[in-house]
Amino acid sequence: MVANRIEKTRDIETPRRAWLVGLVAWAVPGAGHLLERRWLRAALLGGAVWIMFLMGLWLGGHLFTVTGKEEGFGVLLQLLPMVGNIGTGLLYIICWMANIGFAEKAQLVTYEYGNTFLLVAGLLNYLAMLDAFDIAAGRKP
Amino acid sequence: MKHVFWMAVFAALTAIVFGVSAKGTDRQRLKYGLKVVGEFLAIAFLLGWILYFIPFR
Numbered sequence: 056m057v058a059n060r061i062e063k064t065r066d067i068e069t070p071r072r073a074w075l076v077g078l079v080a081w082a083v084p085g086a087g088h089l090l091e092r093r094w095l096r097a098a099l100l101g102g103a104v105w106i107m108f109l110m111g112l113w114l115g116g117h118l119f120t121v122t123g124k125e126e127g128f129g130v131l132l133q134l135l136p137m138v139g140n141i142g143t144g145l146l147y148i149i150c151w152m153a154n155i156g157f158a159e160k161a162q163l164v165t166y167e168y169g170n171t172f173l174l175v176a177g178l179l180n181y182l183a184m185l186d187a188f189d190i191a192a193g194r195k196p
Numbered sequence: 197m198k199h200v201f202w203m204a205v206f207a208a209l210t211a212i213v214f215g216v217s218a219k220g221t222d223r224q225r226l227k228y229g230l231k232v233v234g235e236f237l238a239i240a241f242l243l244g245w246i247l248y249f250i251p252f253r
Binding site for chain 2: 096099100102103104106107110114164165168171172175179182183185186195
C-alpha cells in the first residue's frame with residue numbers, strides 16, 4: 056500500500072514554478088509563501104525565522120564560515136553549522152558581505168543562545184522552504 | 197531568569213514553525229504547536245534539575 060502511494064507520488068510532475076518558489080522561500084524567509092498568497096503562513100513562518108535570526112545577532116551569536124585555516128576534521132566543526140546558517144538565505148549572504156555577526160563574542164552571557172538562535176533560524180527556514188515548495192507543487196493544501 | 201526567558205522564546209518560535217508546517221486541520225496544528233512548546237519547556241526543566249544534582253568536580 057505504501058509502495059503504491061510512493062508510485063502515485065512519483066507520477067505527479069513537479070511544476071517549474073515550485074522550484075522557483077522554493078528558491079525564493081530559501082532566499083527571503085516568508086517570501087515563498089507570499090508568492091503562493093498564503094499570507095498568514097508567510098507572516099508566521101517568515102516572522103518566526105526573521106525574529107529568530109535578528110535576536111540571534113542581538114544576543115551576540117556568531118555565524119559560521121569556512122575560512123580555509125581549519126586543520127583536518129576541524130573543518131567539519133565549521134562546515135556543518137555553516138550549512139545550518141546558510142538556511143537563512145540572503146540574510147546570511149548580506150551578513151557575510153557586510154561582515155556582520157562573524158566575530159565571536161564568547162564573553163557575553165547570551166552568546167550560546169545567540170548561536171543557537173542563528174543556527175535554528177536557518178534550519179527552520181529549510182523547513183519553511185520545503186513547506187512552500189510542497190504547496191506550490193500541489194502536494195499540500 | 198534570563199535563561200528561562202530566552203529558552204521560552206526559542207521554544208515558542210520553533211513551535212510556531214513546526215505547528216504551521218505540520219499536516220492536519222488548523223485545530224490539530226494548533227494543538228501540536230502547543231504540545232511542542234510544552235515538551236520543550238518540560239524537557240529543559242527536567243534536564244536542568246537532573247544536571248543540578250550531578251557534581252562535575
